Amino acid sequence: MAESPETSPRNAAAPTPAIAQRWDVFCRVIDNHGDLGVCLRLARDLAARGQQVRLWCDNLGALTWMQPTAIPGVQALPWEQSENAAPADVVIETFGCEPPAPYLAAMAARCTAPVWINLEYLSAEDYVERSHGLQSPQFSGPGKGLTKWFFYPGFTTRTGGLLREPGLVDQVQTHQDALWLAERGWGREPGERVLSLFAYPQAPWDGLLDALPGRWRLLLCPGAGQQAVPPRLRPGQRHVCLPYLSQADYDRLLWSCDLNLVRGEDSFVRAQWAGQPMLWQIYFQDDGAHSPKLGAFLDRAWEGSDAALRADWLALNRAWNGLAPWEHSARAALDSLPAARGQSCTWRAKLMEQADLVTQLMGFALGKAGVSS
Ligand code: TRH
Numbered sequence: 133m134a135e136s137p138e139t140s141p142r143n144a145a146a147p148t149p150a151i152a153q154r155w156d157v158f159c160r161v162i163d164n165h166g167d168l169g170v171c172l173r174l175a176r177d178l179a180a181r182g183q184q185v186r187l188w189c190d191n192l193g194a195l196t197w198m199q200p201t202a203i204p205g206v207q208a209l210p211w212e213q214s215e216n217a218a219p220a221d222v223v224i225e226t227f228g229c230e231p232p233a234p235y236l237a238a239m240a241a242r243c244t245a246p247v248w249i250n251l252e253y254l255s256a257e258d259y260v261e262r263s264h265g266l267q268s269p270q271f272s273g274p275g276k277g278l279t280k281w282f283f284y285p286g287f288t289t290r291t292g293g294l295l296r297e298p299g300l301v302d303q304v305q306t307h308q309d310a311l312w313l314a315e316r317g318w319g320r321e322p323g324e325r326v327l328s329l330f331a332y333p334q335a336p337w338d339g340l341l342d343a344l345p346g347r348w349r350l351l352l353c354p355g356a357g358q359q360a361v362p363p364r365l366r367p368g369q370r371h372v373c374l375p376y377l378s379q380a381d382y383d384r385l386l387w388s389c390d391l392n393l394v395r396g397e398d399s400f401v402r403a404q405w406a407g408q409p410m411l412w413q414i415y416f417q418d419d420g421a422h423s424p425k426l427g428a429f430l431d432r433a434w435e436g437s438d439a440a441l442r443a444d445w446l447a448l449n450r451a452w453n454g455l456a457p458w459e460h461s462a463r464a465a466l467d468s469l470p471a472a473r474g475q476s477c478t479w480r481a482k483l484m485e486q487a488d489l490v491t492q493l494m495g496f497a498l499g500k501a502g503v504s505s
Contacts (some may be wrong), residue, residue: 141354172198183205217235224249247278254294279498294488307388309389317372343462344366389408411448413451450462
């Protein structure tokens with residue numbers, strides 16, 4: 133990874149702390165790209181603020197497209213090499229991936245224990261505010277004597293916030309979408325709208341394509357959509373199959389489209405910073421836990437909006453997640469894109485009221501230093 137555009141002077145404007153800290157971020161890739169996506173974004177943001185970051189991951193393959201250039205201050209390293217590494221000052225265990233036992237033992241052996249933080253998955257559900265910042269003293273195992281702290285991202289000021297690098301929304305608002313799309317051959321024809329589609333295989337493709345009003349250009353991100361959508365296109369719809377883009381370019385895609393269909397966690401958050409109407413296909417969970425998780429987010433994001441608009445967009449999100457039929461209300465939502473865009477911008481402004489996740493995480497870590505042993 134060479135220097136990436138994110139570390140341009142614009143983002144380097146964030147105040148660099150007086151004492152650069154050493155951070156170890158641990159990442160296990162489960163089955164998609166979000167685990168590494170979140171960890172990469174975290175590492176990049178920390179480094180842009182003067183921190184030294186080692187990103188330990190068991191599958192770094194996706195970095196070739198996600199981050200094809202180096203980031204100053206970030207080392208992406210194979211998970212197994214961490215077993216012989218001297219622990220950093222702050223250890224971020226993401227999504228409960230548990231660092232290797234030798235590393236934990238080395239943490240416990242340090243005269244001043246590192247701050248050990250478990251960065252949890254993002255949710256809008258109420259339990260997040262109750263759980264954020266709790267501690268878990270370790271009474272056994274290689275980390276015996278250490279304290280692990282739980283850090284929950286979230287959408288309210290009583291959570292750890294969302295990843296949002298300094299200057300991001302300014303960049304969104306000054307982005308030249310038509311030019312960016314046209315330069316890549318992905319632009320709109322007169323009277324046509326453009327959407328990005330990043331979805332899981334179980335998406336209800338026909339329901340969506342039937343619900344899209346008028347003429348659309350569908351920019352299909354890699355994944356199931358590139359096989360499922362082209363043979364199903366309705367009159368007035370055309371598509372482009374995109375390659376995997378860097379995280380930076382994927383952001384610009386989201387900023388450029390009239391509607392973004394996103395999934396999982398990281399693209400879901402990035403679509404909210406884009407301020408465009410979005411549909412979220414939540415990561416499916418066998419126990420059905422994804423349904424209340426989706427509902428909790430929709431309730432927050434559409435709170436205070438016009439009742440009919442809110443009902444339509446909740447119906448559309450639930451239909452897109454296979455949790456409700458494609459009724460008139462779901463289809464009506466896509467006839468109200470200008471109003472939905474207004475709500476997206478209102479929601480983004482509300483989210484801007486909370487401190488971003490890295491600002492909070494750095495403060496949290498500094499506050500726990502020396503407290504964790
Ligand atoms: O790939 P995902 O479905 O990842 C999921 C979720 O994170 C989920 O919460 C987690 O439990 C599961 O993995 C294991 O969706 P997500 O979170 O949007 O991650 C995709 C990443 O890939 C994100 O950082 C955006 C990035 N990306 C690019 O950089 N370029 C691209 O072209 C595309 C389509 C995505």
